[in-house]
Amino acid sequence: MMPLLSVIVPARDEALALPQLLADLAPLRTAGAELILVDGGSQDATCDLARERVDRLLRSAPGRALQMNAGAAVARGDYLWFVHADTRIDTAAIRDLLDVLSQRPLWGRFDVRLSGDGLALRLIGTMISLRSRLTGVASGDQGIFVAREAFERLGGYADIPLMEDLDLSRRLKRLARPRCLHTALLTSSRRWERHGIWRTVLLMWRLRLAYYCGVSPHQLARAYHRGSRP
Known part of the structure; x- marks a missing residue:
């Protein structure tokens, strides 16, 4: 029997990117996955856009760790999948996720690809994926998925404003190496482009x-x- 999956999306002022992600996740939700959006105080139309397209819309103080823990606290799934609001997910990624979850891994992550054009951004995505594969540590852009029991046993994300993904990965790695999916999630390259690659x-x-x-x-x-x- 396929384990129940809860997808948890932390968001803040993501009205431009969020509709695309929700459209990507709609088939997964139709198939029975639970979709939870946790808003961290958006001043734009993020909540209005999400309201009819998620199963739970929560509000919390800003901060990805706080928001993701809030979503996990109400999630019903056997597995939790944490996805950033500026991510794009294709059908191959969903197919590979469902396939690996049927094998009941402790946790895992995807490769990542940056959205912008150019060799430099492609190289950065490749190096992030390779580094993660070698170290067993994942960034939040890589769509970390984890068995609910393991997440709760470790106390969830640490209440810190940065590096919460690395902290959780390092603690999970003590329990098991991650399942590293070669399928890439597409993440926004806006920070690299705005501030210089x-x-x-x-x-x-x-x-x-x-x-x-x-x-x-x-x-x-x-x-x-x-x-x-x-």
Whole structure:
């Protein structure tokens, strides 16, 4: 019997991107998956656009970790799939997810591809996927899916403003290596394009290194939002 799946989408001011994701997920919802959107205080039409297209519409304080934990707390699924609002999901990704869930893995993630044109962005997506495959650590853009029992046993996402995906991955990896799906989710390249591709890459590497060296995620979040050194 196929395990019940709950898809949890944290969003804030995503009225432009969200309708495309909800359209991608509509067949999965029709097939019986539960779709939960957790809004973190949108000032645009995010909630209005989602209201009739999700099973649960929640509101919480802003912050992806808080929002995703809020969604997980009400989810009914045996598996939780965390998907960012600016992600696009094709039928191959859904097919591969359902196939792997039938094998009852502890957790897993997808490869990732950035939405923009150009060799540099394609290379970045490839390197993110390869790094994740080698390290067993996933970013939130990779659509982490996890058995509900394991997520609850670990206490869910840590209440931190940044690196919550890496923190959860590292804790899950102590239980089992992830199932790494080669199918790629398409994620928005807007931050790379807005702030400069290589400038953003260098910033993210500095933040990761600082995180692994023990710098507070709160300090890292301030550096992330101002685009400077932690």
